[in-house]
Each structure stands twice: as structure tokens, then as C-alpha cells.
Amino acid sequence: MSLPQTIIIISLVLLILIVLIGVVVYNSRLRRKIEQLQSELLELNFAPIEDQITRLNAMSLSGESLSTFTTWRLVFEKVKKTKLPELTQQLTDAEADNGHYSIFSTRRLVNSVNKELTESKDDLVNTAAVFEQLLQSNRENETQLNTLLNRYQTMRKAVLSNSFKYGVALDQLEDKLTEMETDFDTVKNLSSQGDHVEAKRVLTRLNASLTTLDDILPVLERAEQELSDEFPAQLKEITTAYKDMLADKYNFPGTDILEEIKRLQEDLQKARNLQTNLDVGELQESNELVSNQIDGLYERLEREIKARKVVDKETDLLVKQFSQSELESTKLIKKLDHIDQSYQLTHGELPEANQLADEVKQMSADFTTDQERVAAGKAVFSNVQVDYERITKRLIAIQKRQQEISTDVDGLYEAERIAKGSLDNFAQEVSLIKRKIDRQALPGLPTNFIDFYQVVVNEIGELNTELERVRINLESISNKLILIQEDVNRLNSETAEITSSANLVELTVQYANKYIGDGRIKEAIAEAMRQYQQEYTYKRALDTIATALEEVEPGAFNRIEHDYYAQNDK
Template sequence: MLQVLIGLIIIAAIVVGGLYIFQKTTTNRVNDIKAKKYKLVELHVERELESGSKMSLTGESLEEFKQLQTGFDQIRTEQFNNIDELADEIYREVKGVNVIKTQSDVKMLDSLVTEAQHDVTQTRETLNDFKKIDQKHRQAVSKLEKKYQALRKQLLSQNFKFGDSIDSLEDQLSTLEDEFDKFSTLTTNGDHISAKDILAKLELNTNHLENLIKVIPDLYHQLESEYTDQLDELKSGYDQLVIDNFNFKDANIATEINNIETQRVAVLAKLSGLDVDAVKKANESIERQIDHLYELMQIEIDARPQVTEIMPQVSKFIIHAQNQNHELMLELDRLGQNYTLDHGELETARGLGEQIKQLEKDYQNDLNAIENKSAIDSSVLEQQQEALVQLEQIEKQQTEINDDVDSLQSDEHRAKETLRQFAIDIHAIKRHVESLNLPGLPKSYLEYFFVVSDEIKKLDSDINKIKINMEDITKQLLIVQSDLETLEEKTNDVKDSAQLAERLLQYANRLREDNVEVEVAVQKAQKLFDESYDYSASLETIATVLDKVEPGSYKRLEDNYYGK
């Protein structure tokens, strides 16, 4: 029983201790929350509002300010009182045992203070916005007033820089000044909300007017001064060029100058209407047209001295090319009687002659135009420069043709000398073969010998014709040269095979009595030698058996023959 009692005492102590801790913690929490509320009170927002009421607000601004005051009064009378009442209630509750309700009320108290903090902060920010816009608008009044005075002064003192656009600029400035008066009145009266909309438009339109005043003088100067001076210069320059007999292709400069002048006047009208973007584009177009006319005139001015210089050059070159072509045609005609010209030399030369005639015709037309004062110098210069290029190419082609045919006679002489040497060479081969005293010659060798002999005869016949084809002769010379070299090789092969075969047969005769195989080979080889005249086969037959019977004998006899 005592233990139960002790247990109950302990539990009671724990509960009492817990309640004490809860009461202490809750009281501290409520005190902290109330401290936040006191800080809001100490801000004395009502004094700030009282100071703000001295801004002499009117209209919508005054209505908004009154709403702001009413809202803060509600914060003081309702929200602050609610906070105090709930805090007092929590102080009473915390002494009891209804822990759950007390905790709920503490959360509610914290929420009310947080809401009050937000509302007070918003009130102060809104009030600060009022003060800022009041200050901004009053500064804007001073700034714009000075700006309009400066603009008015500039337009009055520099009206000559704006031309007819001065009227439109002054109208815009007057309109801005009227709007400014409204803005100034609203600002003075404190109706900042209404003034705010006017200020935005004023600033936008004032910037636009300032930009117009900034750019129009340069545009007007271009139209009224620069372009006028340039057009006058172009007109006087063109008139002088006409007097000096200059002509122009694809351009009526006088008409174009008048057209540009018409455009200039039309653009001035746009400038007076302040259509700056259109004027800028139009000025760019006028400038391009003026530059183009200057370029056209300068091209002809620059071309004339070059034409004066190039015409005699072309004349001399044409005469030179004509003489060269005439001499080339005579030479080709003469050579054509004795030689076949199979590379179209005559046709090419005639074609070049026709080109020269056309160039001479074009030159004469340009010369007549110059004499008649109707020439367009740049066109004449371009055509005659091209003529020089063509004449250089013609001269090069005619020289190449002349060089090609100029060697025909010397080529013929060399060909005949070569042919004479071929005749000597084949005759020497024939004598050499006869001196070998062979029983006969192989059929293949004789056939090749007669082929080469016939080639030499044909070459001799072709080269002694009345009209020869040197290209064909040259080809034949190369063929005969190659075939003669082959014939000499074949002749040496016959000689070496025959003489070696004789030596090997003489050597084999010493062995034939003692060796049947040698006897058979000697008979076969001798028959090939005496009857078939196949000396290489005869040599192979006897050489094979000797190397078999007496190895190395053939190599020894061969080396001895060639003197190794």
C-alpha cells in the first residue's frame, strides 16, 4: 500500500512538474509574440501617415491615401486589440489544465501577429510609394519645364536648320507643352495617379521630338545643300563633257539629274511632315543615284586618254598581223606544192586572217565614231583592249604554224640522209652475210631481210614523190630504223649460231667414234646445218650432247669463241 502511495506521489509530481514547464514555456512564447506586436506599435505608422497627409493629395491619389489610412486604423483598432485580448486569454488559460486549447490559441496568436506584420509592412511600402511618386513627379515637372524651354529656344534660334519642318516641330512642341501643363497641375494638386499616365506619354513623345530635332538638321542639310551642290556640279560637268564630245552608254544623264532633283523636292516635303524614316531611305537612294552618275562620267573621263593611247597600238598590231598572215599564207602555198599539210595549217591561217579582218573592221568603226564625235570612250577602250588580247593570240598561233612548217625542208633533207644510210646499212648486212660462206640462210631470216628491204624501197619511193607527206615519212623512218636494228641482231644471231655450231661439230668429231650418242647427234646437227640452215637448232643439238658426254665443254668453247 505504501508503494502504491509512493507511486501516486511520484506521478503527481511528474504531472505538476510537466504543467509547470508547459505554463512557463507557453508564457514565454506569448511574451515573444507580444513583443513582435509592440515593435509594430513602436513604428508609429500613424505618424508617417499624418506626415503623408501633408502631400496635398487630390483625386484618385487622395482616395487611395484615405483607404490606406482607414486600413491602418483598422489594424490598430481591430488587429492589435484582437492580439491583446487573445494574449490575455492565453495567460488565463495557461493556469488551467486545458493544454490542447492553449496550444491552439498560441498558434492563432502567432498567426494574427504575422498577419499584422504583413499589413503594416504593406502600409508603409504603399505610403513610401506615394512619397516617391510625389517626389518623382515634382522633379519631372522641373526637368520637363527646363527641357521644353531649351527645345523652344533651339527651334527659335536655329529654325534655318529645319526648313519647312520647323512648323511641324513647333506644333509638336506646343502639344507637348499643353500636356505638360496638365501634368504640372495634377502634380501640384497631388493627383499622382492621373499624372502618372500623362507623364509616361510625355516622356515618350518628348524623346521622339528630341530625336527629330537631332536628326532633321543633317537630313535637311543633305537635301537642301549637299545634294543641290552635287546636282549643280553634275549638271555643269555634264554640260562641259557634252561640249567636249563625250558620250555615254545606256544613260541619259541630263534626264537622270532632273529626276533626282524631282525626288529631292519630294523628299523635302516628306521631311516637313516629319516622316524621318522615309526621308532616310529616300536620301540613301538619292545618294546612290548621284554616286552612280559621278561614276559614269568619271569612267568616260578616265577612258579618253587611254583610248588616245591604245588606238595607234592596235593599228600597228593589226598591220603587223596582216603582214604576218600574208607571208604565212605565201609560205604555206609554196610548201603545199611539195608537202602534204595534214594539220589544217591552211584552214587555220585563213581563219586567223578572217579574225584579223573583223578586228580591223571593228577598229575602223571605232575610229570613225571617234572622228564623228559619237564614240563612247569606255566602250571603245573595252573593245580595243580585247582586240589587243586577240591579236596577241593570233600572232602566237601564226608563229607556231610558221615554226611547224618551217622545218619541212630540213626534215626532208635529214630524211634523205637517213634513207641513204639505211641503204648503206642493209647493203653492208648483205655483204656480211655473204662473206660467211654459209650453205644457206634460214627462211625466217630471209623473210625479215626482204621485209626491211621492201620498207627501204617504199621509203625511197615516197620520199621522191613530187608532193611528200613528211609526217608519214617520219613514221616510216622510225619503223625502218627499228627494223634495221632487229635485222642486225638477227644477222649476228645467225653468224654466231653457225660459227659456234661448226666449232662444236669439229670438237664432237673427235668423240663420235667412241660414243654412239655423239655420233647420232653429229649427224642430226650436220643435217640441220647443211640442209635446213637452222643453225641455232644445230648448235643446240650438238651442245646438248657435248655437255652430257663432257660437262662444261660447251661453256668453254663458247667463252673461247666470244673471247672471254
């Protein structure tokens, strides 16, 4: 036998062994599954359901309850009498097939039994649940019936003993109670006939009806109180008060109050219809709307009463306030007229004061009109109160503004004094600059310095002339003082530069003379002196000699300059 043939034979033998081992293993697994299913079949307990059936049979069920019971009893009997023997036989067949290693047949039987057993268990569980619900329904119905009957009797007694509290709604309430009494009889009949499912439905309806009735009774009671007592009494009170107020010269803006009362009385009649039909939701909305409108009428009356008190109180105060404001307006205008003769009022103070005075006069006229309407009995006091509040607020603002204007113009005298003092100081400062330059005994002064000096002198003279006028503009004067201050500062700076440069030229030339033999120094001294004595350009002359000296003796000019300023600072 060749090697390939040997390998093939060995492979076939191994394959057969593997298949045989697999068959044996699967056969063992099927055997265990069969034993498990047999055990589950033996564990099925029918006794509890049979006990439920016995108890339900004793209840003499009828109607839907009987139909439900019959349906599920058939399900139970099918499981017990038909499916159980069939499943037992199938397991016996499976056990026999498995003993002959008929794997496929055994597996088919095991799967079928497993599926049908699961369905049978579910049927038994559902049957027990339905039967328990039927048994429980009877007990619950009896308990609920007693509870609802007690609620009904209590509620019926309350309604009938307090019938006056519900007014025209009483007839409908009695009809509701009669309907519920009929439902209670229906429940008793259904229970006695064994139709507990239908009895449960009626009990549920009864519970809802009682709950609804329990909810609407307080609403109806409150509505009857409002419609019979509160609203009519309030409308009567408002009518009487309104007529009394008209006689007492009150007037009211907006719609006529008596017309509104008439419309509200019509609304009360409509609410009665809602009450009769037990339209509780709309009845509540209607009464709430009526209540709000009645509150609105009370507010209108109270608003005018309060407004009249305010008007009576504020009238005398406003008379005094107008008198004071008119006096202040006159005083301010006279004061501004007087000041305007000496000062130009550049911010429109006088026109503004006249405008404020005119506004006070107009408000005084409005106030007089209100007083006349009050005296004639034609005034709406709430409108007059609004006028008074507006006038009072504006008078306070006007008085404040008048005081501000008065305070501002009071400062003009002080501003003039300060301006004159400042101008005197500038004149003295310029005079000191002149004397300082004169003491320096310079050969001459730069043309631009002389021109600028003359500009400053002229500015001071012109402003002095302006200050001596009969009527001056202090704002313009203040602006010119600022410019003069800047020019005087510049003049001081240029003066200091001229005098310092001239002095340093002299000191530097004196020091540089010791190097006169140096051509650079000799030439620089000659040029610097020409600039000093002929051009009067003292700063340029200093730059000329200082530059040459630094070339010959570095640092020399810096020492001269430092010593000079140190000495002058002392």
C-alpha cells in the same frame, strides 16, 4: 496465467509506453514551435511603416497615388489591429491545449498561426515596398523633371535660334515643342496635387519625346541642307555639263539624262512633303535614293569623258597595230604557201592563217566604222572604248598565234634533215648486219629471217623515195621512221641470235666429240648437224646438242656458253 496471455499483456504495456513517449515528445516539439511563433510575433516592427504613413500623409497625395496609399494602409492596419491580436489569442489557446496534451487541437492551431503569420509578414514587406516607391517617386519625379526641363530648354533654344536649318519642318517642330511644354505644366500640376504616379507616366512620355526629337533634329538638318543646297546645285551642274558635252559631240547610251533630272526634281518635291510631316525614316530613304541616282548621273558623264580620252589615245596606236598585223598576216600566208610546195601542212596551218587574216580585216572594218562615227559626232565613246579593248585583246592573241604557226613550220626544214640522217643511219646499220652475216659463212639462213630482212630493206628504200619527192609529209615520215627503228632493232636481235647460236653449235659439237662413244652424244651430233646444215635452224641445233651434253656432263654447256660470251664481250 498462461504464456500467451502473458505475452499479450506485455505487448500492450510496451505499446502504451511507446504511445506515451511519442505523445510526450510531440508535445515538447509543439511547445517549442509555439514559443518560436510567439517570439516572431513580438519581433514584428510596425514603426518604420508607421513613419512612412506619417510622411505620405504629409505629402497630400491624390489621384492614383492616393488610391494606392489608401489600399496598402488598410492592409497594414488589418495586420496590426486585427490579425496580430487574433494570432496572439490563438497561440495562447494552443499553449493551453498543449498543456492538457490535446495534441490534435494544438497542432491545428499552430499550423493556422504559422500560415497566417507568414502571410502577414509578406503583407508588411509589400506595404513597406509600395510606400517606399511612393516616397521615392516624388523625389525621382522632381529630379527627372529638372533634368528634362533643362534638356527641353536647350533643345528649344537650338531649334528656334537655327530655324533656317530645318526649312519646312520648323512648324511641326514648334508644335512638338508646344506639346512638350504642355506636358511639363501637367507634371507640375499632378505633383502639386500629390498624384506622383500619373506624373511619372507623363515624365516618361516627355523623356521619349525629347529623345525622339534629339534623334530627328540632325536628320532634318542634314535633309534640309541636301534639299535646299546640295541636290539642286548638283542637278544644275549636271544639266550644264550635259548640254556642254552634247555640244562637244558626246553621245550617251540609255535613258535621256535631262528626263532623269526632271524626275529627280519631282522626287525632291516629294521629299519636301516628307520633311513637312517629319516622316524622318522615309525622308532618309528618299534622299539616299536621290543621292545615289545623282552619283549615277555623274558616273555616266565621267565615263564618257574618260572613254573619249582613251579613244583619242588608242586610235593612233590601233592604226599602227592594224598595219603591223596585216603585214604579218601577209608574210605568214606567203611563207606557208612557199612551204606548202615542199611539205604537206597536216595541221591546217594555211587555212588557219587565212582565217586569222580575214578576222584582222573584219576588225579593221569595225575600227573604221567607229572612227567614222566619232568623226560624224555620233559615237558613244564608252561603246567605242569597249570595241577598242576587244580589238586590242584579239589582235594580241592573233599575233601570238601567227608567231606560233611561223615557229612551228620553221622546224620543218630541220625535221627533214633529221629524218634523212636517221634513214641513212638505218641503211648503214642494215648493211652492217648483211656483212656480219656474210662473214659468218653459214650454210644458209632461215626463210623468215631472209623475208624480214628484205622487208626492212624495202621499208628503207620506200621511205627514201618518199623523202626525195617534191612535196613531202613529214608527220607520216616521222611515224614511219619510228616503225623502221623498231624493225632494225628486231633485225639486230635476230642476227645476234643466229650468229651466237651457230658459233655455240660448233664449239659444243667440238667439245662433245670426246663423248662420241656415247650413243646419246653421237645421235645428238648427227641431228644437230642436220638442223645446222640443212634446215638452218641454228637455235634448235644448239638446243639439241646442249641438252645431250648436259645429260653426259652436267654443267659443261654452261661453261662453254659463259666462256663464249665472255670472249665476245671483250
